[in-house]
Amino acid sequence: MEQAQPRAGMIYWIITVVGLLWNAFGCVDYVMTETHNAAYLAQLPADQLAYVYGLPAWVHGAWAIGVWFSLLGSILMLVRSRWAVPAFGLSLLGLAASMVYQVSTGMPASMTMPAMIGIQVAIWVVLIFLIWYTRRCREQGILR
Template sequence: MTEVRKTPWHLWVVGVVSLLWNAVGAFDYTMTKLQNADYLAAFTPEQQAWFASFPIWANIGWALGVWGSLLGSALLLARSRHAVTAFLISIVGLAISCIYQFGMHYADLTRMFGSFPLIFTGLIWAILIALFLYARRQAATGVLR
C-alpha cells in the first residue's frame, strides 16, 4: 500500500506564486501572438516586427517554454508527478527560444531592447530550474503522486 504524504505548506506557496508568475508569461505570449494593439503599443514598430518575424521553430520553443511552465505549476498544485515533466519540457522550450534570440540574433536583440532581455531571461532560467528541481524533489519524497 502506498503511503499518502500530507501536502506541505510550502507546496501551496510555491505552486500559487509560480502559477501567478507563469500566468504573466502566458498573458505576454497570448497578447503578442494575437498582435493585440493595446498590449504591443509599449513596443516600437521595429520591436513589434521582430516579434512577428520569429520562425516557426522559435515560436514552438517559446510556446513550449510558456505553456509547459504554466502546466507545471498547475500540476504542482494538483500534486501530480507530471509537473516534473512539464517543467522539463518548459526548459527545452526556453533553450530553443534562447538559441534563436541570443544565439542567432543577439546583436539585433540588444540594439532594440538593451540588456534587459539578457537579465530577465537569466531570471527566468533561475526560476524555471528551481521549479524543476523543487518538483523533482517533491516527487522523490512522495508528495507528488
C-alpha cells in the same frame, strides 16, 4: 495497508501558487503577442515588434512549448501530480530552443538592455528552480 502520502506544507503551496501566477503571465504575454494585441504591444519599441513578428514559426512553437508546459507544470503541482516534473522539463526545452535562436541571430539593441537581460535570467532561474523543486517533491513522495 496503503502508506499515507506526505503532507504538502505551506511552502509547497506558496511556491505552487506563485509559480502558477508567474507562468500564467508568460501565457498572457504569449497570447497577447501572437494575437497582435495593439494595446498590449504599444509598450514595445518598433525594433522589438519587428523582431518578434519576423521570428520563424519554429521559434514561435518553441515559445509556445515553453510557456504552456510551464503553466501545465504549475497546474500539475496544484493537484500534486508527479507529471509536473516532465512538464517543466519540456518547458525548459522550449525555452532553450527559443533562446538559442535569439542568441545565434542577434537581438535588437532594445532587447539587450540590462532590464531585458534581467527578465531573461529570471525566467531561466525560476524554471530551473521549479524543475529542481518538483523533482525533490517527487522524491519525497509529495507528488503522486
